[in-house]
Amino acid sequence: MRNKRTILWTVILLIVLAALGWGWHLFDKRHQSAAGETADVTINADTLYHQYSTDEHAADQKYMGKVIAVTGRLTEVQHSGGSTSWLLSTQPGGGGINCQIFAGTKIDPEPHSGDLVTVKGRCTGFLMDVSLVDCVPEK
Structure with missing residues (x-):
């Protein structure tokens, strides 16, 4: 029983860390101009x-x-x-x-x-x- 609870909390912690990492990636993403892009x-x-x-x-x-x-x-x-x-x-x-x-x-x-x-x-x-x-x- 204790082993299942540890696994569950570990999985939840990994999901939270992955979400925080993705959020930081989006926050820190550089803003780009349209200069290097071809006009559609x-x-x-x-x-x-x-x-x-x-x-x-x-x-x-x-x-x-x-x-x-x-x-x-x-x-x-x-x-x-x-x-x-x-x-x-x-x-x-x-x-x-x-x-x-x-x-x-x-x-x-x-x-x-x-x-x-x-x-x-x-x-x-x-x-x-x-x-x-x-x-x-x-x-």
């Missing part, structure tokens, strides 16, 4: 925004979690703390593509409003704007 889709900012505003569910099926390259007019560059966001506007008065630039990305030269840019990043869905994260500008 290349699309115009107007087309991407129109697809999301027309049928969000269908657009999520096509683009969610994928690396996409989006080309459009840069409307605004926002610097907040250590992060930079680019807004590619498609609609007068609102609506566009919000591109969160990967931290530490060197952008030389910095584009200005009105410039035509191509940005590659991971699509995370639609919240008033289409959101892309881990973005890098394409040359």
Whole structure:
């Protein structure tokens, strides 16, 4: 009886240690930009925004979690703390593509409003704007 209890507690301890090890692995995992990845889709900012505003569910099926390259007019560059966001506007008065630039990305030269840019990043869905994260500008 005592031997079975010891085996049971040993197995439980091993499961807990394995779970803690996996959790630490996920916590310590390095965040990566989309720079080294090939774009799954290349699309115009107007087309991407129109697809999301027309049928969000269908657009999520096509683009969610994928690396996409989006080309459009840069409307605004926002610097907040250590992060930079680019807004590619498609609609007068609102609506566009919000591109969160990967931290530490060197952008030389910095584009200005009105410039035509191509940005590659991971699509995370639609919240008033289409959101892309881990973005890098394409040359």
